[in-house]
Amino acid sequence: MKSVPTLPLLALLLLTPTAGAGVITGRVVDSLGNGVGGVNIAAEGSSTPTVTNGGTDPDGFFTTTINPDGVYDLFFEPPGPPATTHLTRVLTAVNVSGTVDLGNVVLAPGVALTGRCVRAVGGSAVPGVNIDVIAGGVNLPVVGDSTDALGQFSIAVPTGPIEVRFKTDGTGTPLLAPLALDLSLSSGTNIGDVLLQPGFVLSAIVRRQSNNAAVVNTDIDVFDSLTGDKIYTPSDNTDSAGFVDVIVAAGTYDFEVCPQFADRLVATTLLSQSVSANTFLGTILLQPGVVLSGTIQDYLGNVHKDIDVDMRDSATQAKVTLCGDNTDETGFYAVVVPTGIFDVEFEPPLGLPLGSQTIPNVTITGDTTLDGTLPPCVFVYCTSKPSSIPGCVPALQPPCTASLSAGPGTAD
Numbered sequence: 532m533k534s535v536p537t538l539p540l541l542a543l544l545l546l547t548p549t550a551g552a553g554v555i556t557g558r559v560v561d562s563l564g565n566g567v568g569g570v571n572i573a574a575e576g577s578s579t580p581t582v583t584n585g586g587t588d589p590d591g592f593f594t595t596t597i598n599p600d601g602v603y604d605l606f607f608e609p610p611g612p613p614a615t616t617h618l619t620r621v622l623t624a625v626n627v628s629g630t631v632d633l634g635n636v637v638l639a640p641g642v643a644l645t646g647r648c649v650r651a652v653g654g655s656a657v658p659g660v661n662i663d664v665i666a667g668g669v670n671l672p673v674v675g676d677s678t679d680a681l682g683q684f685s686i687a688v689p690t691g692p693i694e695v696r697f698k699t700d701g702t703g704t705p706l707l708a709p710l711a712l713d714l715s716l717s718s719g720t721n722i723g724d725v726l727l728q729p730g731f732v733l734s735a736i737v738r739r740q741s742n743n744a745a746v747v748n749t750d751i752d753v754f755d756s757l758t759g760d761k762i763y764t765p766s767d768n769t770d771s772a773g774f775v776d777v778i779v780a781a782g783t784y785d786f787e788v789c790p791q792f793a794d795r796l797v798a799t800t801l802l803s804q805s806v807s808a809n810t811f812l813g814t815i816l817l818q819p820g821v822v823l824s825g826t827i828q829d830y831l832g833n834v835h836k837d838i839d840v841d842m843r844d845s846a847t848q849a850k851v852t853l854c855g856d857n858t859d860e861t862g863f864y865a866v867v868v869p870t871g872i873f874d875v876e877f878e879p880p881l882g883l884p885l886g887s888q889t890i891p892n893v894t895i896t897g898d899t900t901l902d903g904t905l906p907p908c909v910f911v912y913c914t915s916k917p918s919s920i921p922g923c924v925p926a927l928q929p930p931c932t933a934s935l936s937a938g939p940g941t942a943d
Contacts, residue, residue, distance in 0.1 A: 553600035553627035559591045559607055559636045561617060566591025567638060569610045574627070576603040600628045607636050609687070611675040612643035616687045616719070619672040641687040643719040648682045648697060650707065651726040656682030659701045660727070665694040690716050698765050699727060699778070706730035708780040711763035733804070734776035735812040737769050737788060739796065739819075745773030746794060746817060750854070752787040753779060756803050781807045788815055789854035790867075795820055797869045798852040823895060824865035827858050827877050827903040829885050834862025838905070839878040842868060845892050870895050877903040884908040 568589040617638035708730035764777035797820035
């Protein structure tokens with residue numbers, strides 16, 4: 532006769548993780564070691580897991596089942612302000628198999644950033660604005676990252692410089708232009724009303740000049756023609772048909788088109804495009820290009836990251852659009868350029884005590900190697916005596932106007 536499990540045994544079986552599921556245990560604490568209750572625990576990986584008991588108790592302890600087991604990024608999401616101002620913690624590539632004790636998971640302290648999104652025209656609240664926070668080039672996970680029915684938001688952010696992006700693609704019509712704000716916080720801050728301007732669709736199609744084929748995943752950047760400031764335009768890459776559209780406020784913009792490096796197409800910029808209504812820029816044809824590359828060092832032989840490469844037509848001095856034109860950690864750069872004769876300039880970033888180098892009349896007929904050497908920065912010191920340097924104000928100044936010249940690059 533087959534035996535039937537008793538009720539206590541059935542209960543035990545129901546509480547036991549199913550085969551193939553993993554269990555994580557531990558405690559979530561703040562920077563002082565105090566347990567943090569109400570923390571939501573989520574998992575992301577190659578599969579979509581089922582997370583049960585995914586939260587901490589009032590003392591911060593958790594026992595969470597993740598089914599199926601595997602390698603996951605684990606998100607520990609504390610309650611947002613005003614309950615706490617702790618930042619979300621992410622543990623990456625955790626192998627969840629069997630029972631894994633994570634020990635203490637420490638949440639970094641943050642501060643509260645609050646405000647309200649409203650329409651600049653009419654002043655009505657804007658619900659459904661998605662908010663991203665960028666710190667050190669990283670898009671941080673944020674709890675409560677969308678405005679509520681009253682357009683209000685209250686999120687925990689790190690101290691120091693951050694960029695806060697307000698994405699408006701889910702706010703309906705009339706369209707609103709997205710917005711990015713640069714902030715630097717040392718304490719909780721209410722930034723008041725965030726005014727979102729009316730938005731207009733700016734669109735184009737990008738194709739190859741040689742065969743009219745669509746150029747996929749071309750990055751579009753939009754700059755204010757007057758100030759040169761880059762405008763925040765999410766979802767600004769071309770689709771499979773070469774089509775792209777972004778939403779901007781009324782204004783005059785430079786529309787920069789940057790194909791992928793592997794496409795070996797010359798980037799271009801459409802200058803001074805006036806937008807006061809939905810605007811289609813037409814079909815933009817990109818010509819084939821060649822690769823200009825090399826290594827840039829300073830006069831002592833050291834290499835530096837983020838040395839900027841610029842090019843101008845030697846005859847007309849028209850600037851050539853370059854994309855991805857900064858050196859990497861090894862001092863190496865590689866850009867796609869047109870053929871012709873150009874002046875090439877290597878410019879150090881602000882704060883690096885080096886001068887720039889301009890190499891004139893570089894002939895480019897095919898893939899070309901062009902190395903560079905940056906000179907020392909020129910320092911001018913003026914004494915208190917007016918006769919020392921006429922018209923010079925006593926100061927220590929690094930104008931960095933020194934330049935070196937060199938011969939043309941060599942075609943490979």
